[in-house]
Amino acid sequence: MKQDKLEKKQQPRLEKVAGNGLLSRRHLLGLGLGGAGMAMSQAVMGQDSELQLEIPGWSKTPGPGPSAYGSASSHVGLERQSGFGNPLYPGGGASRSPLQHLQGTITPNSLHFERHHAGVPDIDPAGHKLVINGLVRQPLVFEYEDLLKYTMVSRIYFLECSGNSGALLYGGNPDGTAQSLHGLVSCAEWTGIPISTLLEEAGVLPEARWIAAVGADAASMGRSVPLNKAMDDSMLALFQNGEPVRPEQGYPMRLFNPGWEGNTSVKWLTQIKVTREPAQFRDETSKYTDTMPDRKSLQFTFPMDVKSLITSPSGQMTVARNGVYRVNGIAWSGSGSIRRVEVSADGGSTWADALIDSQQLDKALTRFSIPWQWDGSPAVLQSRATDSTGNVQPTREAVIAAKGTINRYHNPCIQSWGVSPSGEVTNVYV
Amino acid sequence: MYTSRKLISALALAGFCSAVFVSSAQESVRLGTPVSEADLAGFDLIAEPSGAGFPSGSGTAAQGKAIFETRCAACHGLDGEGNSAATIIVGGDMQSEDTPLRTVGSYWPYASTVFDFIRRAMPADAPKSLSDEEAYQVAAYVLYLNGLVGENEVLNAETLPQVRMPNADGFIDQSDIQ
Numbered sequence: 122m123k124q125d126k127l128e129k130k131q132q133p134r135l136e137k138v139a140g141n142g143l144l145s146r147r148h149l150l151g152l153g154l155g156g157a158g159m160a161m162s163q164a165v166m167g168q169d170s171e172l173q174l175e176i177p178g179w180s181k182t183p184g185p186g187p188s189a190y191g192s193a194s195s196h197v198g199l200e201r202q203s204g205f206g207n208p209l210y211p212g213g214g215a216s217r218s219p220l221q222h223l224q225g226t227i228t229p230n231s232l233h234f235e236r237h238h239a240g241v242p243d244i245d246p247a248g249h250k251l252v253i254n255g256l257v258r259q260p261l262v263f264e265y266e267d268l269l270k271y272t273m274v275s276r277i278y279f280l281e282c283s284g285n286s287g288a289l290l291y292g293g294n295p296d297g298t299a300q301s302l303h304g305l306v307s308c309a310e311w312t313g314i315p316i317s318t319l320l321e322e323a324g325v326l327p328e329a330r331w332i333a334a335v336g337a338d339a340a341s342m343g344r345s346v347p348l349n350k351a352m353d354d355s356m357l358a359l360f361q362n363g364e365p366v367r368p369e370q371g372y373p374m375r376l377f378n379p380g381w382e383g384n385t386s387v388k389w390l391t392q393i394k395v396t397r398e399p400a401q402f403r404d405e406t407s408k409y410t411d412t413m414p415d416r417k418s419l420q421f422t423f424p425m426d427v428k429s430l431i432t433s434p435s436g437q438m439t440v441a442r443n444g445v446y447r448v449n450g451i452a453w454s455g456s457g458s459i460r461r462v463e464v465s466a467d468g469g470s471t472w473a474d475a476l477i478d479s480q481q482l483d484k485a486l487t488r489f490s491i492p493w494q495w496d497g498s499p500a501v502l503q504s505r506a507t508d509s510t511g512n513v514q515p516t517r518e519a520v521i522a523a524k525g526t527i528n529r530y531h532n533p534c535i536q537s538w539g540v541s542p543s544g545e546v547t548n549v550y551v
Numbered sequence: 552m553y554t555s556r557k558l559i560s561a562l563a564l565a566g567f568c569s570a571v572f573v574s575s576a577q578e579s580v581r582l583g584t585p586v587s588e589a590d591l592a593g594f595d596l597i598a599e600p601s602g603a604g605f606p607s608g609s610g611t612a613a614q615g616k617a618i619f620e621t622r623c624a625a626c627h628g629l630d631g632e633g634n635s636a637a638t639i640i641v642g643g644d645m646q647s648e649d650t651p652l653r654t655v656g657s658y659w660p661y662a663s664t665v666f667d668f669i670r671r672a673m674p675a676d677a678p679k680s681l682s683d684e685e686a687y688q689v690a691a692y693v694l695y696l697n698g699l700v701g702e703n704e705v706l707n708a709e710t711l712p713q714v715r716m717p718n719a720d721g722f723i724d725q726s727d728i729q
Binding site: 339418 | 721723
């Protein structure tokens, strides 16, 4: 018995838990990771190193002093990626977060995805008004400086454009990266005033059922939101990751509807009109509606579905033969928290539970990982999330079977990353 | 046992009192300035399917033709045929065998949205540069190009929201089932 234990200790073994080299997540908990690392480095152990380590130059010269507003290292070149832009529609378009280069769950403000319908307005908060009118006892106007005096709440929430991952529905973009295919999702700590506080101050009339939210951009972009959401957890967000909301996220203030399609979280919020019926704005009729195979279109599809994505390895990366990788990615759900993420390396034939490495917050990005030993044979990496309501992320096949191919919104499907014998990772359709 | 129970209820009472205090302090922050709907007439652009929020004024397609040709046709084409997939505003058939072309005429469920969107967001290079009268005229012309109103039909706060759109029954509201 004792002898047996000792032998196991001396020869750490990687526990395979699913096909094509997926290893137990417990190796990431320190139980066997040392063994794995040792196995890999044994080839160079004991050899004379040719390295002659020296004190680097930056340790010999004082660097610049403090700066007014910090920036990333000059050796880190992370950027958002701009997609389509229509010269005839000034300021329209989107930029995507570099998901494959980020870790943890919070998106830095400079890298949070954007989607604008008429550009980013340059708003002087002193001239900005927030009006609440319509079915209220007393219409009110709020000034920015006054709003800062209200009691605020801080919550970490993801935000996802409902057009995110739309290319997968028509089988496009084989060269896509995590960023180009799925970069319309980000996550931040949002601080602001519950919308219910402001609505209660104006006094909502009993017949009210919806609010119509309008932004102060050139498009005066509007969306209707059910009153019960507005009274539940909707927020007038004034701060993003601790600093005033960035202009491209709605400075000086935005509506934030946790878990719901990003477009409903109206930026540069300047009006909330309490109504009985939805206003039927352009962006909730002509756009952001999902046409089904029977040609009926789903409208007001609000919560974003449970979803996950492997961000590393991912499209346009290369993996080396016989390496052990920390496969990792993000998962989220607009209906609750993430309870489970499974990973497959064989295109969905077998699955293994990933380790959840972050907090599992409600309606926030969650980080998962699992070790994977690639032996050089073709592999297809996938992840599949389950949320706290029991919803399971569907396959692409299932999404297309249910919703057809006319629609481009609300695609939560499983992403497949193919790994070729030479180690190139690409977006594949299985 | 008795003492600890007493202590717990004392603590609970203290907690309750402080909660009430915080709640009343919160309610004292009421910094909105009262305003009347009349004051908001030039600010509130929401024009609803019920007709609520439509301004005074009126327009016909015949009146809108010239404005459309100078202010809109560069993107939308002289006859609404567009210059890209995103700017086509006429034609299409939701029941076509191929992927249906979704335009104002084939897809939009409410005529009110045509007026609301033109007034708040068009033309894209100079939003809100049209007068209310011109917005009625251009909306009438867009509906006319789609064969939904007559050339000289007068559209105003009463008549425009009543224009029946072909795809009016084509939407399923998901908000009630969530």
